[in-house]
Amino acid sequence: MGFWQEAFAAVKENDPAARYNLEIILTYPGVKALAAHKISHFLWQHDIKLLARVHAQFWRFLTQIEIHPGAEIANGVFIDHGSGLVIGETAVVETGVKLYHGVTLGGTGKDTGKRHPSVRRGALISAHSQLLGPIEIGEYARVGASAVVTKDVPKRVTVVGIPAKIVRVHGGDTPERNCAQLERERHVSFYDHMGGI
């Protein structure tokens, strides 16, 4: 499927209020922002960087969604509402990901090179959550509204709060023990990655 078919399918799957394709084009800022990003990203990749950034800013003005032209965003991503959504230059967003208003896929200001999150297939990133640094959000993970996430999140878990902690393991047979265990592993791997404490 191409960009438009996947965009329409993603909206209809996630929003029962969506009725037909023309309505989706006219009334879903997320679809417009993602379509415009295809063009900004093309310009960025072909080293027409200033025009890419100006184009992205123009669409930011119209949609209130700011996507850096360098960000890699797959087809089939769903942005609901979208106001205040910010996606940084080195972010990666895979297919099936859902992003709500007020979300930041941003940097901490401490990293260079890859400095924004990678959000894997099917993950749900709830309203106003802040995902900071070159972290990985695993497939089908759920990030609760207003969470602040600065460490990797394993696949198929729910994290909530500030700093975000694992509160559900989807599909585990003993969820409580799994949460604590996964949270410990996550903590250890974060500090290993930072070079110890």
Ligand SMILES: CC(C)(COP(=O)(O)OP(=O)(O)OC[C@H]1O[C@@H](n2cnc3c(N)ncnc32)[C@H](O)[C@@H]1OP(=O)(O)O)[C@@H](O)C(=O)NCCC(=O)NCCS
């Ligand atoms: C996180 C979320 C996706 C639910 O995921 P889930 O895996 O079904 O998790 P649950 O609802 O079982 O909640 C797990 C625990 O976290 C708590 N929790 C859920 N969301 C939370 C949040 N945003 N902040 C703090 N705690 C939260 C629940 O109360 C529950 O606590 P308990 O174990 O003490 O009962 C959902 O709560 C959420 O935040 N949705 C927001 C979606 C959104 O942005 N909507 C905007 C539409 S306009």
